[in-house]
Structures are given as C-alpha cells and as structure tokens.
Amino acid sequence: MNRQLPVASRSEVRTAALRDLGADRWAVVGVVVVNGLAAAAGLIGPWLLGRIIDTIQAGSGDVLSAVDRLAFGALLFTVVQTALAWWALKIGYRFGERTAARVRERFLQRTLALPPRVADHLPAGDLIARGSTDAALVATTLRSAVPEVLVATVHALFLVVAVLVLDLRLGLCGLVCLLGVGGAVRWYMRRARPVYLAVAATGAEVADVVASTAKGARTIELLGLEERRHQVSEAAIAESRSARLGALWLRSVLFPWSEIALGVPVVGVLLVGGTLYANDLVSLGVVVTATVYLRQLVGPLDTLMLWIEQLQGAGASYARVEGLADIPTAEPAPAQSGGDHGDRIRVADAHFSYTGARDVLRGIDLLVQPGERLAIVGTSGAGKSTLARLLAGLDRPHTGSVTIGGRPVADLPPDELREHVVLITQDHHVFHDSLRDNLLIAKPDATDEELYDALTAVGAEWLEDLPEGLDSVIGVDTDLADASAQQLSLARVVLADPHTLILDEATSLLDPRTARQTEQSLAAVLRGRTVIAIAHRLQTAHDADRIAVMEAGELVELGTHDELVQAGRVYGQLWRTWNVD
Structure with missing residues (x-):
C-alpha cells in the first residue's frame, strides 16, 4: 500500500468549502x-x-x-x-x-x-x-x-x-x-x-x-x-x-x-x-x-x-x-459460492509477505470452529503475530484466502468486522477522561452494572481503590499502571462482545498470577465464543482445545495438548523445556 496519504484537489477543496x-x-x-x-x-x-x-x-x-x-x-x-x-x-x-x-x-x-x-x-x-x-x-x-x-x-x-x-x-x-x-x-x-x-x-x-x-x-x-x-x-x-x-x-x-x-x-x-x-x-x-x-x-x-x-x-x-x-477501500466481497457458513474461520493455502521479497507465512491451512479455543505457539519470528493479523483482517494474504462465513475477513466493513473479530495486543490506549467514558467507547449504551461486570471479569481489583469509582478521571484522580491499563483494554473487549477474540500478547504486561486469573476470567465470560490466543506462556496453550504450532512461517503441528506432547516433536520439546525451567 502507498505510504503517502492522498491530498484533495482544488475542486474537492472548493466543494468541501462550499458544503461547509x-x-x-x-x-x-x-x-x-x-x-x-x-x-x-x-x-x-x-x-x-x-x-x-x-x-x-x-x-x-x-x-x-x-x-x-x-x-x-x-x-x-x-x-x-x-x-x-x-x-x-x-x-x-x-x-x-x-x-x-x-x-x-x-x-x-x-x-x-x-x-x-x-x-x-x-x-x-x-x-x-x-x-x-x-x-x-x-x-x-x-x-x-x-x-x-x-x-x-x-x-x-x-x-x-x-x-x-x-x-x-x-x-x-x-x-x-x-x-x-x-x-x-x-x-x-x-x-x-x-x-x-x-x-x-x-x-x-x-x-x-x-x-x-x-x-x-x-x-x-x-x-x-x-x-x-x-x-x-x-x-x-x-x-x-x-x-x-x-x-x-x-x-x-x-x-x-x-x-x-x-x-x-x-x-x-x-x-x-x-x-x-x-x-x-x-x-x-x-x-x-x-x-x-x-x-x-x-x-x-x-x-x-x-x-x-x-x-x-x-x-x-x-x-x-x-x-x-x-483513501481507497475495497468493496465488501459477497460470500463465496460453496464456502463456509456462519462464523467458521478458514485459512486456505495462505502465503504472506511484508515486502514481497520473502514470504513470512507459507501454505497455511487452518480451520477454526465456532466456539473453539485455539492457541498458536512457536518461537519468536515463527509468524504467530502475522497469522493473527491475517485472521483479524489487518492484512490480506498474497495468495490463498482467510475467510469467515465464506467471506474474506479483510473485505468485511469495519462495523461488521468488529462484530465478528477483535484483535487485542499488548498495545493499549487510556484516555484522560473518566473510567466510565473509557469503557463506554466499546459499548455506548452500557449500564453501570455492565461496566462493573466487565471490570470484574478481567480481575480489575484496583477498581475498589478508586476515589470516585467509575467517575474517577484517569490522569487526575488516579494513574493506571501498565497492567491496570491493559485490564481496562480487556474490559472493553468484554463489553464489545465479539464472536471471535484474538489475543496477541494481551496479558504480557501482567504478572504470571494475574495473567492466569485474567485469562481464566476471560474464558468464563467468552465461553461459547471463538478465542484464538497467541500463547507466549505454555500454560495458556495447555488450557486450549487445540494448539497450532508455527515454525519458520509454516504450520507444522495441530492438535490437542496431550496429542502434541505425546508426539514429542516441536511442541513436545517446548513443553518439556518450559516445565524444566
């Protein structure tokens, strides 16, 4: 994509000025x-x-x-x-x-x-x-x-x-x-x-x-x-x-x-x-x-x-x-004939490159069933985060396809895409406003009870220490640490209530105990929904329904925790190393 943003012509500026x-x-x-x-x-x-x-x-x-x-x-x-x-x-x-x-x-x-x-x-x-x-x-x-x-x-x-x-x-x-x-x-x-x-x-x-x-x-x-x-x-x-x-x-x-x-x-x-x-x-x-x-x-x-x-x-x-x-935007694509229906996510022979010189993902085939909890593991540089971007519609494969309900994820309109898939990374943003307004971004019509439930679901125990509760102004009444700010970001996801949630280092700023509690709370709240977690802690992968193992841009293993440990290949070696540590 061209890195230069477009500039309106004289006639477009004139039209905009006359409209104003x-x-x-x-x-x-x-x-x-x-x-x-x-x-x-x-x-x-x-x-x-x-x-x-x-x-x-x-x-x-x-x-x-x-x-x-x-x-x-x-x-x-x-x-x-x-x-x-x-x-x-x-x-x-x-x-x-x-x-x-x-x-x-x-x-x-x-x-x-x-x-x-x-x-x-x-x-x-x-x-x-x-x-x-x-x-x-x-x-x-x-x-x-x-x-x-x-x-x-x-x-x-x-x-x-x-x-x-x-x-x-x-x-x-x-x-x-x-x-x-x-x-x-x-x-x-x-x-x-x-x-x-x-x-x-x-x-x-x-x-x-x-x-x-x-x-x-x-x-x-x-x-x-x-x-x-x-x-x-x-x-x-x-x-x-x-x-x-x-x-x-x-x-x-x-x-x-x-x-x-x-x-x-x-x-x-x-x-x-x-x-x-x-x-x-x-x-x-x-x-x-x-x-x-x-x-x-x-x-x-x-x-x-x-x-x-x-x-x-x-x-x-x-x-x-x-x-x-x-800025050009692609027209939403209709469902492909003979494709999947509902909320099933399918990756078919997907190849992707950031520069065009070398593929960082090669031949990925993956089917994620509705309601499944899938963990994606692998060493640094294996392509986990890149695959998450394709699943979230942030990038489009150069060859192959990534679809949800038979439609390319990258072609879904923004509002419709957010109803299906939300990608949560370690990056988060907290506005200098009340805690309530920071949460209402995700769901403007949410009640205070729903806001409290969302914060409780992600283990935000610091809520009890705020001087004005939901009306506390962040940056004035209180300053949130990185871990607390990340929990606030996760609470927005609970309020948005997407069908599929992709977690890419979403709990990386939390200590292991808090991260474990937060992931368990999220699992309880999102039960029945699809959760795809880029697992940097193998305990997260252990709790998943299936585990996808990435290595050098390829999907090399796919199965349950017990199956992969028993196979003794890439995941089995990672698990044994992690347990020894």
Missing part, C-alpha cells in the same frame, strides 16, 4: 448583510468630511452651526459602523466555531470508518499531523478568516464603488493604480499552492519520523541504530526547513511589494485630484473625500493580503484533511 458554508448559510448571509450595512455606514463619515471642507470653503451662512451638524453626523455614523462591524464579527466567529467542529468531526468519522487493514498501514505521523496541526489550522481559519475576509471584501467593494460614484475620473485613477496589487497577488497565487503543500507534507514527515523513532526506541537501542535514526531525522528536518524557506521567500516578495502598491492609489488620486481642482474641474471636498476613501481602502486590502498568505497554508491543510476521503 452551505451548512450554515444563514450565518454567512447574516455576516454579509450586517457587514454591508456597516460598510455603508462607514462611507458617510468621509462624505460628510468633504461636505465640511466645502462648507468652510464656501463660507456662507451659519458656517459653525452647519459644521457642528455635519461633524455630529459623522460621529454618529462612525459609532453605527463600529456597532454593526462588531455584530458582523460576532456572527462570523460563531459560524467559524460551528464549521470548525464539523470539519473535525468529519475527519474523525472518516478515520474511524477506515477498514482496519487500511488504517493499520497508514503513516501514523502524517495522520496525526492531519488530525491535529492541519485540522487546527483549518478550524482557526474558518473561525477567523471567513468573517474577516467577508468584512474586508464587502468594505473594499463599497469603498471602490463610492469613489467611482463620487467622481468617475478619480475612481478610475484609483483602480488603475491598484493594478500593481493585482499583479503581486497573481504572481504569488501561481506559486503558493505547491509550496505550502510541501511545507505541510514535510512537517508531517518530521512528525512521522519522531513518532516512529519514539515508538521503536528500545529496538533502535538494542540494534545500535541510533546514528541511522539520527540521520533520518536530520534529513527530514532539513527537507522541512527547505520547504519553509521557500514559503518565506514568497512572503518576502509579496508583502513589501503589496505595501508599496497599496500606497500608489492615494498618491495618484492626490496628484490627479490636485490637477483637476487647480483647473476648477472638481471641488476640494471631493478630492479629500476620494483620498480618504482610498486611504481607508488600505485597511481592508491589507487584511485581504494578510489572509491571502495565510489562506494558502490553510488551503493546503484543508486539502490534506479532505484527502482522507480519497
């Missing part, structure tokens, strides 16, 4: 309407200033009284503009918060809906970066950019129209002088998207390298790979730095040029307006009003320029967040 805007269209309409009123109110002040200048220059009648009235009107409309602008921003920010929540929820739903075999092969660092950094940037942009860009756009349009209506010659002069701003933006936009996509991608690569290095720290240390990982990290950081410098270069060209270009319209109107006024073709008040309008235009255009730069990064993050929808 349409989901709260009345808020968007409210922002536009209220801000339009604010912009209209803001035009009155400069116009009244021009009237004040013309009134003073004319000097006829009660000049002082007229100026006072005009000044009071300018002040009044300024207050009205401020109030309306505040109202528009309030509507916009609320819209942004709601939309940001929708984006995050959509990303989480898409992540959880991925088939296990797909999700398990995704680059963890990139996925984390998309769900955290990229989603946060999109949320911040929607919360701030949408209202501010709408406010700035409407304000700028009103100012341009006002200058054109005030005097067409001055208005056209101002527009011509604004062409420099348009040229700078066009130059920037043609180069920005690939640069900012590279910034996001290289940042995710750094996160992936850090995450994988931290996860495999013990293995790296044991194999003496510190220098190699250091080189990989340095290379990722250097690539990220190079991408960020590329984005910085674009900004260093855009902003200085735009600052110069934004001052040109004011200068142009002053020069042209002064010439027209000197020739009695326009009043001084009109020239001043047009100049103030164009000077006010710098504010919204400055805001737009700032957001144009930030929107490139946000657009790249939006494309990465939406790109999750483009």
Whole structure:
C-alpha cells in the first residue's frame, strides 16, 4: 500500500468549502448583510468630511452651526459602523466555531470508518499531523478568516464603488493604480499552492519520523541504530526547513511589494485630484473625500493580503484533511459460492509477505470452529503475530484466502468486522477522561452494572481503590499502571462482545498470577465464543482445545495438548523445556 496519504484537489477543496458554508448559510448571509450595512455606514463619515471642507470653503451662512451638524453626523455614523462591524464579527466567529467542529468531526468519522487493514498501514505521523496541526489550522481559519475576509471584501467593494460614484475620473485613477496589487497577488497565487503543500507534507514527515523513532526506541537501542535514526531525522528536518524557506521567500516578495502598491492609489488620486481642482474641474471636498476613501481602502486590502498568505497554508491543510476521503477501500466481497457458513474461520493455502521479497507465512491451512479455543505457539519470528493479523483482517494474504462465513475477513466493513473479530495486543490506549467514558467507547449504551461486570471479569481489583469509582478521571484522580491499563483494554473487549477474540500478547504486561486469573476470567465470560490466543506462556496453550504450532512461517503441528506432547516433536520439546525451567 502507498505510504503517502492522498491530498484533495482544488475542486474537492472548493466543494468541501462550499458544503461547509452551505451548512450554515444563514450565518454567512447574516455576516454579509450586517457587514454591508456597516460598510455603508462607514462611507458617510468621509462624505460628510468633504461636505465640511466645502462648507468652510464656501463660507456662507451659519458656517459653525452647519459644521457642528455635519461633524455630529459623522460621529454618529462612525459609532453605527463600529456597532454593526462588531455584530458582523460576532456572527462570523460563531459560524467559524460551528464549521470548525464539523470539519473535525468529519475527519474523525472518516478515520474511524477506515477498514482496519487500511488504517493499520497508514503513516501514523502524517495522520496525526492531519488530525491535529492541519485540522487546527483549518478550524482557526474558518473561525477567523471567513468573517474577516467577508468584512474586508464587502468594505473594499463599497469603498471602490463610492469613489467611482463620487467622481468617475478619480475612481478610475484609483483602480488603475491598484493594478500593481493585482499583479503581486497573481504572481504569488501561481506559486503558493505547491509550496505550502510541501511545507505541510514535510512537517508531517518530521512528525512521522519522531513518532516512529519514539515508538521503536528500545529496538533502535538494542540494534545500535541510533546514528541511522539520527540521520533520518536530520534529513527530514532539513527537507522541512527547505520547504519553509521557500514559503518565506514568497512572503518576502509579496508583502513589501503589496505595501508599496497599496500606497500608489492615494498618491495618484492626490496628484490627479490636485490637477483637476487647480483647473476648477472638481471641488476640494471631493478630492479629500476620494483620498480618504482610498486611504481607508488600505485597511481592508491589507487584511485581504494578510489572509491571502495565510489562506494558502490553510488551503493546503484543508486539502490534506479532505484527502482522507480519497483513501481507497475495497468493496465488501459477497460470500463465496460453496464456502463456509456462519462464523467458521478458514485459512486456505495462505502465503504472506511484508515486502514481497520473502514470504513470512507459507501454505497455511487452518480451520477454526465456532466456539473453539485455539492457541498458536512457536518461537519468536515463527509468524504467530502475522497469522493473527491475517485472521483479524489487518492484512490480506498474497495468495490463498482467510475467510469467515465464506467471506474474506479483510473485505468485511469495519462495523461488521468488529462484530465478528477483535484483535487485542499488548498495545493499549487510556484516555484522560473518566473510567466510565473509557469503557463506554466499546459499548455506548452500557449500564453501570455492565461496566462493573466487565471490570470484574478481567480481575480489575484496583477498581475498589478508586476515589470516585467509575467517575474517577484517569490522569487526575488516579494513574493506571501498565497492567491496570491493559485490564481496562480487556474490559472493553468484554463489553464489545465479539464472536471471535484474538489475543496477541494481551496479558504480557501482567504478572504470571494475574495473567492466569485474567485469562481464566476471560474464558468464563467468552465461553461459547471463538478465542484464538497467541500463547507466549505454555500454560495458556495447555488450557486450549487445540494448539497450532508455527515454525519458520509454516504450520507444522495441530492438535490437542496431550496429542502434541505425546508426539514429542516441536511442541513436545517446548513443553518439556518450559516445565524444566
């Protein structure tokens, strides 16, 4: 599978943005309407200033009284503009918060809906970066950019129209002088998207390298790979730095040029307006009003320029967040004709390789009956965990098949797969939330009695020591040791109540006595269900109905404990060695 997560195209991002805007269209309409009123109110002040200048220059009648009235009107409309602008921003920010929540929820739903075999092969660092950094940037942009860009756009349009209506010659002069701003933006936009996509991608690569290095720290240390990982990290950081410098270069060209270009319209109107006024073709008040309008235009255009730069990064993050929808997933396969029915698991001549160079499983044939307890044993590297991944649908055999009820396990939809098979490993996750909420993940409608029963079933005696019982917040009221956290993970399995449970080192963090008690409790709870245990303690295998013995990627023995001990082959030798120890 391709390790690179897809990125949404421009059209897909545009469609997603329009969908998010349409989901709260009345808020968007409210922002536009209220801000339009604010912009209209803001035009009155400069116009009244021009009237004040013309009134003073004319000097006829009660000049002082007229100026006072005009000044009071300018002040009044300024207050009205401020109030309306505040109202528009309030509507916009609320819209942004709601939309940001929708984006995050959509990303989480898409992540959880991925088939296990797909999700398990995704680059963890990139996925984390998309769900955290990229989603946060999109949320911040929607919360701030949408209202501010709408406010700035409407304000700028009103100012341009006002200058054109005030005097067409001055208005056209101002527009011509604004062409420099348009040229700078066009130059920037043609180069920005690939640069900012590279910034996001290289940042995710750094996160992936850090995450994988931290996860495999013990293995790296044991194999003496510190220098190699250091080189990989340095290379990722250097690539990220190079991408960020590329984005910085674009900004260093855009902003200085735009600052110069934004001052040109004011200068142009002053020069042209002064010439027209000197020739009695326009009043001084009109020239001043047009100049103030164009000077006010710098504010919204400055805001737009700032957001144009930030929107490139946000657009790249939006494309990465939406790109999750483009991850290909296989269509559920129908039951094979003549195949098994019900919940029987069959592995038929399965071969599997992680790299394609060498098979780590070869010719596996195995039939697991419903309700059977099967133990898979073997030395390290024999292929036990790989077989467990195939049985859980996390990987697909390159040749042969792994089916349940006649359907390929890897093709089952996630919800249906969880009803059939759950793989439990030594890896577990505890959320910084109440114990109750940590358990309800597996069964949202579970009662407190069911939660207590699940914890009791896995031998979680530490429950009695919690200060607030199920309401105790993990990480605040109590800290769970690794063994306790693993029991919490197993309690979730009891609540999920799958038909088939695959245990791969699920009790490895427990001491032998606690592990034995936990496995016995689980066996009692899951009686009548299929249990496949990757047995690292042979006592676990002793209690199984049948034992499958793996060696060098092949299934070399299959039978009951007594049969295999009596045969005296691989399992018999392991049993005798374990008993001697």
